[in-house]
Amino acid sequence: MSLTVIENNRHAHRVMEVVLQGFRAETSDVVVQSWQRCMQQHHLHPDRPRKPPVLPREQLEARCQRLADLLDCARHEMATLYQQLADPESAVVLTDTEGAILHMVSSPEFADDLQPMGFHVGAIWSEAEAGTNGMGTCLASASAVAVSRDDHFFTQFTSLTCSAVPIFDPSGAMCAVLDVTSRSSLPQQHGLVLLGMTAQMVENRLLDLRCRDAHPLHFHSRPEFVYTLHEGRLAVSGGGQIQAANRSALMQLGFRTMDELRGRHVDEIFQTSLANLLERSSRSAYHPVVTYRAAQAAHRFFAVARPPAATALGERSVPVAKPGLEPAIDIVARPVGGVAQGDGLLNGADGGTSGAFGDPRLATQLHRAARAISRQIPVLLQGETGAGKEVFARALHGRSPNAGGAFVAVNCASLPESLIESELFGYRAGAFTGAQRSGRRGKVLQADRGTLFLDEIGDMPLELQARLLRVLDERQVTPLGSEETVPVEFQLISASHRDLPALVQAGRFREDLYYRLCGLAVMLPPLRERSDQRELILALLATEAGPEATLSARAMDRLLAHPWPGNVRQLRHVLRTAVALADGHRIDAEHLAQLASVAAPSAAPALAAPQPLADAIEEDEAQPDPAAHLNVIQANEREVLMRLLNEQRWNVSKVAQALGVSRNTLYRKLHKLHIPLTHAR
Numbered sequence: 001m002s003l004t005v006i007e008n009n010r011h012a013h014r015v016m017e018v019v020l021q022g023f024r025a026e027t028s029d030v031v032v033q034s035w036q037r038c039m040q041q042h043h044l045h046p047d048r049p050r051k052p053p054v055l056p057r058e059q060l061e062a063r064c065q066r067l068a069d070l071l072d073c074a075r076h077e078m079a080t081l082y083q084q085l086a087d088p089e090s091a092v093v094l095t096d097t098e099g100a101i102l103h104m105v106s107s108p109e110f111a112d113d114l115q116p117m118g119f120h121v122g123a124i125w126s127e128a129e130a131g132t133n134g135m136g137t138c139l140a141s142a143s144a145v146a147v148s149r150d151d152h153f154f155t156q157f158t159s160l161t162c163s164a165v166p167i168f169d170p171s172g173a174m175c176a177v178l179d180v181t182s183r184s185s186l187p188q189q190h191g192l193v194l195l196g197m198t199a200q201m202v203e204n205r206l207l208d209l210r211c212r213d214a215h216p217l218h219f220h221s222r223p224e225f226v227y228t229l230h231e232g233r234l235a236v237s238g239g240g241q242i243q244a245a246n247r248s249a250l251m252q253l254g255f256r257t258m259d260e261l262r263g264r265h266v267d268e269i270f271q272t273s274l275a276n277l278l279e280r281s282s283r284s285a286y287h288p289v290v291t292y293r294a295a296q297a298a299h300r301f302f303a304v305a306r307p308p309a310a311t312a313l314g315e316r317s318v319p320v321a322k323p324g325l326e327p328a329i330d331i332v333a334r335p336v337g338g339v340a341q342g343d344g345l346l347n348g349a350d351g352g353t354s355g356a357f358g359d360p361r362l363a364t365q366l367h368r369a370a371r372a373i374s375r376q377i378p379v380l381l382q383g384e385t386g387a388g389k390e391v392f393a394r395a396l397h398g399r400s401p402n403a404g405g406a407f408v409a410v411n412c413a414s415l416p417e418s419l420i421e422s423e424l425f426g427y428r429a430g431a432f433t434g435a436q437r438s439g440r441r442g443k444v445l446q447a448d449r450g451t452l453f454l455d456e457i458g459d460m461p462l463e464l465q466a467r468l469l470r471v472l473d474e475r476q477v478t479p480l481g482s483e484e485t486v487p488v489e490f491q492l493i494s495a496s497h498r499d500l501p502a503l504v505q506a507g508r509f510r511e512d513l514y515y516r517l518c519g520l521a522v523m524l525p526p527l528r529e530r531s532d533q534r535e536l537i538l539a540l541l542a543t544e545a546g547p548e549a550t551l552s553a554r555a556m557d558r559l560l561a562h563p564w565p566g567n568v569r570q571l572r573h574v575l576r577t578a579v580a581l582a583d584g585h586r587i588d589a590e591h592l593a594q595l596a597s598v599a600a601p602s603a604a605p606a607l608a609a610p611q612p613l614a615d616a617i618e619e620d621e622a623q624p625d626p627a628a629h630l631n632v633i634q635a636n637e638r639e640v641l642m643r644l645l646n647e648q649r650w651n652v653s654k655v656a657q658a659l660g661v662s663r664n665t666l667y668r669k670l671h672k673l674h675i676p677l678t679h680a681r
């Protein structure tokens, strides 16, 4: 008997023991109940595996068409989740309520891997068809589930681990399932959290889209949570009746189902009319105003009511467009190329800050962020150093309603601690020794009716964070040495290359401030992952040397092949040096000598502990490239390991655990792949 057959039998035997003989299983009740359903309700047998059936094309198209708006809302969030998971052996999947896979985001290689198991767009993965699995079991139990390896009913799927969460529509009915399937042996806790957050984002977007004619009402018991993922959201008719709500709204207001809330009046819920909330919200420039929950007057909420999106955006209120929805698999890793329309390349006139955003992911991020900022939602930019966070912030300002106002950048890392406060909030004449006689308007006031850009926000001292939080909540500033408060109105963009959630966890960054800054989080891709490198190189070259500057094909190839640990900033410096060396002539590979010794970053050092760029490059230059003589497979292995190590902050035990190997095996591997252990813990 072959090993596969033995394993098959062993797994089937175990499932049957649990279901038929009531043996205790080392797995969750959810899984055991699912096994029971599979055998008793769906009459499946664990040793008679089957392939999930596949919908004919026209049926699949019809289903996609039916859920066109949901797919529209989910596509981008799924691609973002896939990027965040950063696992090439994972797929993010959306199914309808019958378990049919409508959309999938994955690398082409992993999609090819899954295909023979019947895991692809169009296949039906309900429990009745595929036994216990993430998508099917989530549908059957209407709750989030994790199904890892041996939890699957059929042995053929036990190499997979899935996590799945339901997605509810604004009427409160389950309308889809979002799933992450991977080869990892453990359901990743952070993966589950991200999955839940993604589902919430999709639900909120769907609420916006389906209720464009209603007044959106945002609320939370803590003002800093309004406009964040945790806020309660209601869609209210012109007459003040509640039409729809998100899950957080139901929970905060103490309702179990949407049916209990639908049709009630705002007055009944918040002791005030919609008209009053609208008026107060607009007077406070759409910052949260206090309101009280009826019957529990002590229960205070902070709320913002707005005009319907359709009218606010001057759009005609038309039914949601149904784009020609092809059932699709997004191959995220495949570059799409091309410069997005309307996102012109930079020129030198503004010092190269207008930005080039030809990479489709970046262009979409800019578009989304512009929508958020136009609704006064603060944007938090994250990304490696030199990736272009400030350039992105300026571009965002340029597309915002406050474009006519000032863009005021504050680098929270480079200001001496003693000066940050006066820089930000200003001071009255004679407030302290050395103060200018005329006093000084701080940066916050300079940004009035414009944009305040807080760069390296992760480096702001804790005490100042409290003051900043107050300014953000109250939208007024009290300059040093003054008793007077001055009202101020600005859009807020912040940026950091640090892992802010980790800083929050470590108690070094205030959680409430984090949520206040992070209305929309945007993760900017590093240069090595951008598909518009060629355009960017040419545009930067034009900035550095004028439009006549030329580059040989060999030089271009060298530049395109480089991993750019210092991102666009490094590229710019390299080009500047090359222009000087070429002395007015065409730039050739020989003018790029400084690239020769810069080591390839084996993986995204994303949001790693800060290290001054110059130091990083100098260190790299001192070393020969450690990965230079590895073959392609080894180089890939090295890249994956480096990423895992970075993710686990160089904790070798955790990485070994995640990979299911011993520490010694991992050490041997690291040695073989020339991964230095200088950071290892």
Ligand SMILES: Nc1ncnc2c1ncn2[C@@H]1O[C@H](COP(=O)(O)OP(=O)(O)OP(=O)(O)O)[C@@H](O)[C@H]1O
Binding pocket: 346, 351, 352, 353, 354, 355, 356, 357, 383, 384, 385, 386, 387, 388, 389, 390, 391, 392, 455, 495, 497, 568, 569, 572
């Ligand atoms: N999209 C872009 N188009 C053109 N130039 C860019 C782009 N992004 C970055 N640059 C150039 O790269 C350099 C670094 O950009 P920027 O200061 O915005 O990066 P950053 O991510 O804010 O860096 P840091 O982490 O150090 O604050 C600048 O010289 C800028 O002109």
